[in-house]
Amino acid sequence: MSKKKPLSQGQRRRMRANHEKRLQRQEAGTSTAELQDSSLGPEQLGTVISRFGQHADIETESGEQVRCNIRRNIQSLVTGDKVIVRQAIETTATIAGVVEAVHPRHSSLSRPDMYDGIKIIAANIDQILIVSSVVPSFTTQIIDRYLVAAEDTGISPIIILNKVDLLSEEEAPVVEAALARYEAIGYQVFKVSSISGEGVDAIQALLNDKVSVFVGQSGVGKSSLINALMPDAELLTGDVSENSGLGQHTTTTAKLLHFPSGGDLVDSPGVREFALWHLPPERVGWCFVEFRDYIGTCKFRDCKHKQDPGCAITEAYADGKIFEDRYNNYHKIIDSLDEQRHARHFRSDTD
Template identity: 35%
Template sequence: MKGVVIKSTGSWYDVKAENGEVIKCRLKGLFRLDESKDSNPIAVGDHVTIDRTEGDDTWMIEYREERRNYIVRVSPKHKGARQIIASNIDQALLIVTMANPRTSTGFIDRFLVTAEAYHIPTIIVFNKQDMLDGKAAKKQEFVADIYKKIGYKTLFVSALQPETLKPVKAVLKKKTSLIAGHSGVGKSTLLNALQPNLNLRTEEISKMHAKGMHTTTFAEMHFLDFGGSVIDTPGVKEFGILDFKTEEISHYFVEMRALLNNCKFNNCMHENEPGCAVRQAYYDGKISEERYVNYLSILTDYRANYKHWE
């Protein structure tokens, strides 16, 4: 029987089978496939075939179809390993907050690089509008502007004010959407506001550190009454970048992509090379300082941590 993985706890997998039933499954012993660098061979969103042998009532995942795309996080335990958060998604909603907790553009850009690599459209949702003070509002305008200018859709909502969520509902309809962001930005609260019967666990952020409590611990797909599905995910500190070559990173910065043919050297990394069109655009104010600096930082980090993937 075929189905889609809607939850994975490491040892058990919930599979929504094609007959509509949710079935608890195990993974075949040596199910490692070819992706030894993944710490999880099966992720939410995977299309699988399940079966059970006669005389045994445990369902087993026998086969996983190739993934159309996926989003990875850096494994909290060791940086070289990646953990697939979810696969086969139509779009991502990156939930961000300017304060309590603070989301940096560095974090946003790491996510966008991964998403761009797989052509996953990303909508940046600025949550907690009800608690913005003057300073945070200014910051938000500055940050949102960076992304609007280069073509990303931005939404401004408050999960505590359901009337602000109409545009979110509109983008979620009929699609499979990944809901991502730091712990405590309000991912689960937002989903509960859209569909109260989901009853997802939420928790106040720590007053001491203004950080989330890592309340959602496993990614899980939920089906929406108004059509479509969402994958609520645990808050992450850092998104991973995939196993592409260092010179490809700039391809996933949308505003840089258009300039790449204008660099003097075709293997230009846009650092200090002469005749670099990207660096020139940055000097001319056409590429924002945040984006350029984040690009360099991702490049440096990638060289240090992911060399063995190349």
């Protein structure tokens, strides 16, 4: 008897997805049967605290949190969404309401997924706090990737260097110079330590009356920093792997947390690298804020901003108007776009 050909990663993924959909349909059918329109109260405003499959935890205007079904006509619902919800008049089960509609978003944070295209992580964000750290390593290339993603969404980015208590005397001048370059092009930069408490008060002030999200590679201390800002959050934290130097993924579900000052924080799942393959090169260039004065002024419309004659961006770089690491990081991102698109196309073909 011949052995069965093992399932590909894509086939296994689709099988799991179909199984989950069947379970969700069964669960939704049971829950909605218990919550008919006649058993629901009046419409009221709410905010999505977290999303779990076909259910969402909603906070009402009174501050009460209820787990709700989601109407099938709602195509997208993520943490931070403003919604219209109806609570059950009498709660006899874990499902205590229904999300009827979603208000328009003033912003959304999304990232590309190798299999599922663009995925929205959270909605109605006011600012993105890009967390880097001394450990696993400080790199402007990763910061610039997150800055491109932030600029593309139109959400204000703020750069935070965490774990400054681990900064050595040898590393300090290089890191300080890199951070000064970001300040020179208009970005806010903060240095903190969730261990010593340095800079934590300044970050807390940034969060007041804002909806914020922390982004950054695993291991940079996002969850530890949130715990320092909000001790009652009790978020999981993970140590940096001694073998690889990479952090371990600890956060699994995006959720909305409240600060006593009135600000909100969306704690989103960490990602090692924020892929940008969905952006065309010209959009990436626009997301480098210091390039904007020169975009569209090159001699040739298809200018690659390298050795092309009459390139306004290359001339600005040569004149010292664009920093070397920013110029180099731009080209590294552009060079990576085709590689990432090819990898996605290859996976789709082999699934």
